[in-house]
Structure formats: C-alpha cells, structure tokens
Amino acid sequence: MQEQGGNGAAHWASAACRDFDAQLSDYLEGGDRPGVVSHAAECAFCGAVLSDMLMVRSASAELADDEPSPRVWANVRAALVAEGLIRPPRERRRWTEWLLRPVPAAALTALILLSAFAIRPVLRRHHRTAVDFAELVVGHDVIQNVSQMETAFREQSADLNPTIKRAYEEDLASLNGEIKECNDTLARQPDDSLSREYLVSAYTEKARVLESALELGDGDGR
C-alpha cells in the first residue's frame, strides 16, 4: 500500500488525505482549516480535489439563466383572464377617457329618454344636494359600505408597505376626484345621464380598490 501519491501513477489515501477529506467541507464553507490548503499543496490528488471543488462552486454560481418559451406567459395570461385576475382595461378606464369614447346613437338616445322621463322628475321633486345625487344614483347601502371600507382602510393602512400604501392612496384620491366631479356635474345638470353612469363606475372601482387593500391588510404578511 502506497502511502503518498505524489507524482506516482497509483495513490491510496494517507491519514493526511483522510484528514483533508474530513475538513474539506468546512473549509469550503469558509472555515479556518489551514491543514486543507497545506495538504492540497503537497498531495497532487487532494490538490486536484480542492481545485475541482472550487471550480465546480464558481462555475455553478456563474451558470446563466435560460429563457422560457413564450407559451409560458401565453398560458399564464390566459388563466389570469379566465380567473378574472386580469381585468379588462375597459373596466379600469378613467371616466374622462370613457366620456370621449364614441357612444352609439341609439344607446345615447335611450339614456336621454330615460333621464327625461324617469330621473328628472325625481331630482326636481326632491331638490337634491350633491351627496344625495350619489345616494340616488348608486344607492344608500353601496355608499355606506364603501364609506365603511374607506374608514377601515385608513385605520389599517399604517401597517402596509409604504410604496403599496401610496399607490392605493393615489388611486383612491383619483377615484374620489371622479366622484366629486360627477356630483358637481349632476348638481348643475341633474339630467346628465352619462355622469350617472360614471358615478356608478367610480364607486364600483373604488369598492374594488378598497377590497383589494383590505384583503392585503388581512393577509398573512407574505
């Protein structure tokens, strides 16, 4: 049995080689094991083991990432749409953009007729204030619920990630602005049927935003 490999063709592990084996893992983990380096310098076989291990480690760290095929996103997107997690852009469009959208003449006529026969008498009879327009159009319960959600959000929002919190607050500020604009328009022009639609849309979106924010607040923190 040959004790030390050196330059010979054959090699059997010596006691020093076995020590090297025992300490190699700790050395590679950053431990202070001077015996590993000194033995690697004098034993060709263990020297090759150490060099190879260092190379395997560094080559693995440099392994570049691969690109998945486009079908992965296509499938993910299709599932998100099917599950309603991606919402159609139309639902999220600002009502001012919506206003500029071409409205089919027949639909517009129907809305005007509706407001002329149904809404105007009600509005005139009660001399509604701005807040009351919202109640009349959206419904008392909806306004009450959205208001409660907003209060709950303000109470919980301190716990949210500041960036996420800011994004929600910006969205809410924008939606509250839309709601105010609708109410102002209705106060001047109680017959404005499109403003009614936008008001409903703004409240719906606000409820969604608040729902999402509150779910976040109730989450497990991950």
Place this chain on the structure above:
Amino acid sequence: MALSQSRASKAASDAELIARAQRGDEEAFAALFEVHKRRVYSLCLRMTGDTAEAEDLAQEAFLQLFRKIATFRGESAFSTWLHRLVVNVVLMHLRKKGLQQVSLDEPDASQDEPVKREYGDDDKRLLHSIDRITLSRAIEGLPPGYRAVLVLHDVEGYEHNEIAQILSCSVGNSKSQLHKARLKLRELLRSQRLPASIRGT
C-alpha cells in the same frame, strides 16, 4: 388609471407592480413575469433537468404567485417569497413523481462514498474550464436531493439556513449534502469530460 402609462413602463420596483397587479392591471402582471421569468424558469429547469417539465412548473409557480399576490404585504423580499414558492412547486412535483432523496433527512446510504483516488495519470488532473452545457448536464445527472441542495446553494445562492427551511432538514444536513453533491458533480464532470472542456495539467 391613477398610475399613468409612462410611470408604468418605468416602474422598476416590485412593490409598485405588485400593488397594480393586485388591482387587476395586466401590464403589471406582464412586467412581474418579465422581471422574474428567467430565474424562475432556470430554477425549475435545473431542479428537473427537463425543459417541458420546467415550463409547466414555471407556469404553475407564476399562477400560484399571481393568485396569492393579494396577500403579499412586502415585509419579506418579493423575490425570496417567489423563489420559496417555486422551490415548493418543484419539490411537490418531484415528490409526486415518486422520486426519492428529495427529503435530505433520509439520505441514500449508497451516496456516502469517500472521495475517489483512482489509478492513472488522468485522475489527478484538474478540471479546467467547464462549459455551461457540460455543467448543466452534470447537474441534471445528480440524484434529486443532491441536485436540489446544490442548485439552491451554489447556483441560486441560498444560505444553508434558508435551504434547511425550504427542504425541511437541518442546517448540518444541508451542509453535508451540499458537500456530497459537489463531490458527486465533480465525479460526473470527470467521467463525461470532453476534450474541449478540459485540458491536462
């Protein structure tokens, strides 16, 4: 939309994208996918060694992520959360396939081999530059448990305490399995080394 198109395209931070995705914004979902797809897919690929399987798993991981995104509060790094989820998806898949050795606390005794010191001049030669295809193929050739710990530590850069959590094993076990995995990888590389990927000393 409160967050304008121009801001959307510049939104580098995950937090903003997450907040927008939570409100159903397709562009935010697409951007989150774009930012993380390569790392997620590569992790799946390295852990399974199969492109079709890796794509299915990446798809599954992103879907699970996007379904859970409403519960993400930003207390831990988003990428850490995502990667833990990916690893769980892959491990679940491997366990379903009935592959052994995924759990590191039940190592295969046959894997506990000493470092080989064989006969012949070739055997003490160093491995030199390893090309990525050779290395990827060798990693794919590792038993799943070794592959998991080596991919997580040496390729993805996880710490042993994180790996211990992900794989439900002890830190010591993660360390010892990593060492064995590297030795096994070295053995695979030396047995399949090609003229282009190795030079003699």
